[in-house]
Amino acid sequence: MNNSALSVLNTVFGYAEFRKPQDEVINTVINGNNALVLMPTGGGKSLCYQVPALIRSGCAIVISPLIALMQDQVNALTLLGVKASFLNSSLDHQQANNVEQALMQGQLDLLYIAPERLTQPRMLSLLQQCNIALFAIDEAHCVSQWGHDFRADYLQLSLLPQQFPLVPRIALTATADPRTHKEISEKLQLDDAKHFVAGFDRPNIQYRIGQKANARQQLLNFIRHEHAHDAGIIYCLSRKKTEETANWLCQQGLQALPYHAGLPNEVKELHQNRFLREDGLIIVATIAFGMGIDKPDVRFVAHLDLPKSIESYYQETGRAGRDGQAANAWMVYGLQDVIKLKQMLDKSQAPEQQKRIERQRLDAMLGLCEITTCRRQTLLHYFAEHLAKPCGNCDTCITPVEKWDGTDAARKALSCVYRSGQRFGVNHLIDILLGKNSAKITQFQHQQLTTFGIGTELDTNQWHSVFRQLVSRGYIYADMDSFGAFKLTDKCRPLLRGEESVELRKDNTQLSKKQNARKSSKSKVKANVPEHAEPLWQALRALRKKLADEHGIPPFTVFHDSALIDMITTKPGNREQLLAISGVGVSKLDKYGDQFLAVLSEFDA
Structure with missing residues (x-):
């Protein structure tokens, strides 16, 4: 690991060591090479470009899709003593001009910018005149046209390697299946980049x-x-x-x-x-x-x-x-969720290939x-x-799921769809199976169907569960051109012919007694605080909130809960001991250290 990078991590950000593979990513970018990073939320993606930004010569340009969050990110960095700013439509002309002047004069370590502004000819011309340390493309999955957060402006970012061939690029996201991963690589021209996949598991x-x-x-x-x-x-x-x-x-x-x-x-x-x-x-x-x-x-x-x-x-x-x-x-x-989403998909103007992928x-x-x-x-x-x-x-x-042999119920449901002409939705089909004499049953003379009243062994909710699971497994589908009428698919033939069976899950709409009674320590951060330390915990949180309000920032920007819990556990008595706590860097120690030590001293007396 680069000693300079570790020093920056310790003194600026207050962390003792990097997580894997942060160190490898950071070394790659510091050495001027490109990187594509897939790392779960909370895995520390930001450090992968913030640390190189403080080591490489020039200003790092961070492309971020969300204007509302740039301010908080910049505030958090400023509190750490990092020279950071942003350019987006929330600034007036004079404010934007001041930021541009600071960039031109080499006074910034990081500049956050929206993709639509970055790709403007004037902005590109300005950047050509500056010393750029790196380009960081955050939320890189936005480039995927078939993804859930597509942003057309991200497609223009392919111009970066053409206009800035010597500047390293790092693209980062927390969400990408293999198809989206490949698309990010292609659209952002990162085929030559080193790819880092940190794993998607969030065990907490x-x-x-x-x-x-x-x-x-x-x-x-x-x-x-x-x-x-x-x-x-x-x-x-x-x-x-x-x-x-x-x-x-x-x-x-x-x-x-x-x-x-x-x-x-x-x-x-x-x-x-x-x-x-x-x-x-x-x-x-x-x-x-x-x-x-x-x-x-x-x-x-x-x-x-x-x-x-x-x-x-x-x-x-x-x-x-x-x-x-x-x-x-x-x-x-529930079943209506499935029907509604499929209806939205069928009615969308997307190309058929995209619809097919979205159905999958x-x-x-x-x-x-x-x-x-x-x-x-x-x-x-x-x-x-x-x-x-x-x-x-x-x-x-x-709480392991209970299963039951749903073969007979599934056949009754599928037969009911067929016998009624594949023209009706779930509620009417259930009325037929339960033998109800509703006005609609009488209107269509469905009391004469062989499936009328053959499903009384299940109640309405259980039949809803059967139909939902048959839809999810592809035996039937809701035809939106026929107002959501259920229709059979070819997959149902072996089941109807008695050539296969089906096991269904038994629904449980309530929390189990075990879950209801559980006052789980896993579900509450403050459960990690011993009961006797509750007053100190509340006092530290109150101080954090007071300082955050004074600076106009979120409380977690001062210190995370985990840092407060470490203070309670280790009881630091001086600045050196406080600095040893993860998340307490030199800048935060100077700004807040004495006040937190005073609270700790008061409760230690």
Whole structure:
């Protein structure tokens, strides 16, 4: 490892050693070579370009897709004594001109810039006149046209190797299946780069997926039992649902704010800033929220609707537990989620090839939901990573799924679809199977069908589960040109002919008694604090919040929870001992050290 890099890590950032493969990535870039980095959220991607930026001559240009987060990143670096700034549309002409002058005069170590500004001819001409240390392309998966966060501006970044052939480039992302990985490499012309895949496993996150019964009440029970007063993110598919859910949670006594692309920019900025700066706040959002969120103490991410792909699910759940402490990824979904997503896909204007790929991704997401084995093994396998044994920290490991022979029920369901002419949706089909005399049954004379009343051994919820699993396994599909009518696929023929059987999972819409009763130390950071140290923990957090408010920054920018916990554990009595704590660099020691030592001394007396 480069001694200069280790020195920068120690003195500026306050960490004793690099994680693998940070050291290899940093050496590669310091030596002037290109790199493509796939590293899980919270794995320390930023250091992979920030450390080389402080060692190589010139200013590092960081391409970031999110204007709202540049300010926080720059503030955090400034607190560490790093000369950093940003250029984006939030600056007025004079402010932008001042930043450009600082760049031209060699006064900056890092400059964050939006991709659409970087590719403007005037900006490129300006950069040609400067000493550029490196280009860092953050959230590099945005270049993938078939990805979940596609940004057309990223396609223009292929101009960098043509216009700046001697400047090293590093592209970084936390989310890329093998197809997207290949696409990033091709679109950004990084075939000659050294590729680093750090692994996708986030062992501190507990994955839990269940079926919808009363989704809001299920969510409220989850939060109250396991995450009262914790920060969290809840994802919904529609803008309307985010607002309704946030309002309902507030009525239940929780602090919740909506976030979606339809809100005024000032409202979005206010809600995001409150989430970053306040403790215990919940954001209810569409996928418009989250990419690049640096808040380390998000203790849970919940989904009230099914994500479109495993990439989306992984990216969104990865915003929980960035500090390495235990966190939950909780989701409930139902048959209507599947139908709605397939309807959106069928109605989209995307080319047929793209639709086919998106269908495959949705099928993979459904497969993750319906499996009866370890979810983490399946999740990692999707990203071409192998986990040798079940993780022990997902719902299917903690409470193994009950299965039942669903062959007879599946045949009845498929026969009902066929006998009724493949013209009806799930609710009418279930009415036929249960033998209900509804107006619609009478209208179409479906009481005369051979499948009328043959399914009374199951109730309505169980039949919904059967149909959902038949859809997810490809036996039937909802035809959106026929208003969501279920139709058979060729795959159902062997099952109907009695040539194969099918095993279905038994749904459990409630948390198990074991989970409900659990006051898990894994789900709360403060559980790592001994009970007798609770007053000190609260005093340190109060000081951190006070300092953060004074500087207009998020509390975690002062110190992460893990640093406060280390202070409680090691009880540093002087500046040298405080500096030995991970995350306490020289700059933060000078700014905050004496005040934290004073609080520690007060409680040590």
